[in-house]
Amino acid sequence: METLSKRKYSGKRNRLAKPELLAPAGNLEKLKFAIHYGADAVYIGGQKYGLRSNADNFSFEEMREGVEFAKKYGAKVFVATNIYAHNEDVDGIEAYLKNLYEAGIAAIIAADPAIIEVAQRVTPGMEVHLSTQQSTVNWQAVKFWKEEGLPRVVLGREASFEEIQEIKKHVDIEIEAFIHGAMCSSYSGRCVLSNHFTDRDSNRGGCCQSCRWKYDLFEDVREEGVWVSEEDMQNARVLQNFELGVNQIPLYEQEDQAFTMGSKDLCMLEHIPDLIDVGIDSFKIEGRMKSIHYVATVVNVYRQAIDSYMEDPDNYVLKPEWLEEIQKAANRPLNTGFFYDTPDHEDHIYEPEEKAVPYDFAGLVMDYDPQTQVATIEQRNYFKPGMEIEFFGPNGTFFKQKVTEIFDEAGNQLEAARHPLQYIKMKVDQPVAYFDMMRKKK
CATH class of the missing domain: 2.40.30.10 (Translation factors)
Known part of the structure; x- marks a missing residue:
């Protein structure tokens, strides 16, 4: 991983309170591993209204078992209900939320105001946390959601340290932020590439990760009489659209690599002091689709780093073995996202990915x-x-x-x-x- 320790957040220390470590759990087994390896809370998906329809997801019976397991360790379970609902999604939300509450779920993570309103009305004992899908990155918006009765806002991944400090200065509310895992190339996950390419709705749980596909640049030869050589026609990279009568010729050489437009993964392990000092209340790890090994490794490392810092902030030292451990679970190259500056061309993956997990x-x-x-x-x-x-x-x-x-x-x-x-x-x-x-x- 690129060494990022030279980057510093120069803002004023906001407070020193131990943050919650919030881990992903794609199924019941992963939930148990996440909590056993140090998570204070886990977020899961039910079988409706979540953005990871390809995860195993939880039945209500599994939720109850997960909640009982979490209670033994003093942990909490949250459920992602963070789709943007269409009309056909609305029926059944009230009953679904009541079942979550009866299963012992501590909070839902929601983006759609319709789901938020129903939850506040029918399950007032279950907290509603605003999803990152709402793209919240300024204090006025955070203040609005607090006035709507929400105790916690999950910030958009685009929020910087300076913006987080400004939010904490103006609004007394819990702030949750992603500190590790995959980043979306679209604004806070609001993507329609998947819809256009595969008819799978990203904002209703069907993302096909179009940004991770391989792309190339071609020239459309549309004019009549444009001659295409036999060599080009035999080239595997020349595409033909027979319905339109269009030949597409590659603009670059045969040996050039196709490219992706995916971003590098987020990793803030080297910057635990900055995350705590700015006042982030919940450190969120992305990855409900990731493996048990990934969940256990990442949670274990962040647990050690957070506890070490809180035990003696003035003498905290980042241990090299923590960085080595993170690399053993890294799927892609790592960076610090938007926390310190705006990502540029060096923060994206253009060539085919080499899976780093050894x-x-x-x-x-x-x-x-x-x-x-x-x-x-x-x-x-x-x-x-x-x-x-x-x-x-x-x-x-x-x-x-x-x-x-x-x-x-x-x-x-x-x-x-x-x-x-x-x-x-x-x-x-x-x-x-x-x-x-x-x-x-x-």
């Missing part, structure tokens, strides 16, 4: 015998003796070792752990604990 989630520790130093591991990805692996966990577990002999539950020696969710016995070099994770290099 690790796979290989196993979950289910038990450990300190006398024999044998761990019971639930297999999540193929591994075998001789492979180098890492163990990490929310209580400080971190070490590397090679896989030695492995056995099944009956004591039979195995050549490899091939079967998903199979329980494997193996000796480990250091103590491990329930819910520690084992990962391997790809």
Whole structure:
């Protein structure tokens, strides 16, 4: 990751209060991992009215189980109901919100005033947080929503530190901001590319991530009599629209790369003091579609950094191992978004992405015998003796070792752990604990 520590926020210190660490949970298992690895709250999607229709999403029964699990750790569960509703979406909202409230959901995240009004009317005991989809980046708009009865606003990703400080100066309200994860190329997610290209509505949960596709530039040859060579016609990059009778010739050479227009991912790990000092109340991690390994790794690192800073702000030191850990879950190159300045050409990805994640989630520790130093591991990805692996966990577990002999539950020696969710016995070099994770290099 590019070193960003030279960038500084020079604004006045606003206050020193421990922020909430808010993590994504695409399903019930991810919810449990997020909370176990240090999240104070999680946000999930139900089976209606959310912007991640391709996530597993939660039934009401799963929500109730998630809420009960969260309560054991003093955590909260929020539900994204952040679509922009069309007329056909309106029927059923009232019943749906009542079911959320009865399931124990602490708050919904909403953008559409219709959904906000219904929630305030039928479930007054459930908070309504304004979604980032409302693109709120100024204090007057924040003040408006406070006067409408909302206790929290999720700012648009375009808000800078100076703007956040101005908001906190004028309005006494909880501010939630994204501090890690994917960035949208459109203004706060208000995109219609997906609608035009695939008839999937981005603002009703159907985004096809058009900005991550590969694009190229072509010249339309529309005039009659324009000659196109046989070589061009045989070129795989020459497109023909037979209905319009149009040949499209590439403007650049055959070997030139097609390009994307996606942005780099946000990472504010190097700037925890600035985030806390400006008064952001909730640090939000993006990624309901991301893997368990991603959620656990990112939450674990931010939990350590936040706690370390709050314990002794004057002597806080960013640990290099935190940055190394973040890279193990990074999907794309990282930057600081809009917090310090306006992103430019260096903050976008134009060439085909090289997936940076070099690790796979290989196993979950289910038990450990300190006398024999044998761990019971639930297999999540193929591994075998001789492979180098890492163990990490929310209580400080971190070490590397090679896989030695492995056995099944009956004591039979195995050549490899091939079967998903199979329980494997193996000796480990250091103590491990329930819910520690084992990962391997790809």
